[in-house]
Amino acid sequence: MIFVTVGTHEQPFDRLLKKIDGLIESGDITESVFIQTGYSDYVPKFAKSKQFLSNIEMEKNIDEARIVITHGGPASFLSVLSKGKIPIVVPRLLKFNEHVNNHQVVFAEKVVNKGYPIKLVTNIDDILSFIEEYKENDMERQYNSHNEKFVADFSHIIVNMVR
Template sequence: MGNKIFITLGSQKFQFNRLLRAVDELIEKGVIDDTVFAQIGYSDYEPKHFQYKQFLDREEFVAQEDMCDILITHGGTGAIIGAVKKRKKVIAIPRLEKYGEHVDDHQIQLIEQFKGQNLICGIDDTTELEDALNFVREHGFDVYQSNTKTIIESIERFIEGKE
């Protein structure tokens, strides 16, 4: 048995069945032998080879995130930032409009930004998941540095007319 994988698909009213099926297939093939738990949100696919719950309360979510080694998620900013702040190895896959997973494809750009900063492993499609798992097990990611303070200071300077 390997690592603990936590899959979180957010709480917006969109399914991400494609990702859940891909994980089930990798477990069935023996590619994933890790313990897997998923928060599946509004997905209606019911995983066959790993435990899941539709929604987690805050305490359950924090516990699952704290226990995991690898977090697999959609391209939601909150899920990604929360995990990288805790120095989790993150694999992010964008929800895509063409599959009815979102209203547009903005998650592609969000994932590219995080990937470009060497904070996560971003992949374009679930077919790349096996390679992504191998990659995150070996790769060293950079530590997340919040720029909130810089942004606030810039806004304050602007408001005060100093910028």
Template structure:
């Protein structure tokens, strides 16, 4: 299943909602799709959808999803990251009337360059590639936050062992 969320910002994000619906219509995406459409004015015809989803349902849908596609609001793409997923992130853009400015574009560019843990899509025409080649894309991602838990545990174990010698 693919879960798409556009968040709760009061401007429509029809560009993303329509693009996903058309990919499903054209059978370029065969997964089931659920879209949280928010204030978008476009109503999907080929995907299951709801304007808003209670938080607990959103968590459940994200956890069950093979792919999570979000707008560029930090809360929406941090949740799948916390679940160990690599989200496809399509920032809202002012030129399309999706937000008041391009802060989402700037934020997504920053996170993508520094962390490498998201798949940014700035041009909606690139969404097809991001979704259809998702598994290949994430398998080649080498950047990202590295967990140092094992290293920490080894060093901590040495300290504890030295205390008891």
């Protein structure tokens, strides 16, 4: 199963939902997909979906998913990492009115540059190759937890961003 989450930010993230739904419709994605849609206007036609999930439902979906695709909110992709899985991260972008600025891109790039295993999608048209690569390489089994180092580095990044 592929689990997609867009978080709880009040601006829609229709671009991601439409892309995933289109890949299902075209047959490029054949496994089941569940999408947490948040405040998006688009309602998926080819995937199961729910607007919001409880914490228990989120944890269950992350645990059961083979692949988790998430927006660039740190809490979302860090929760995937904490479960020993590598998230595919699609940051919300200002130019599509998905957020108030591009901080999700900036933050995700900093995390990648620090060597943490997230798969950052900078062009939505490339998402299928990320999904196919994930299938071929079984990346989640390559992940080794370094939670303590991550928390220390993450804290340092936040302190430097606030300065």
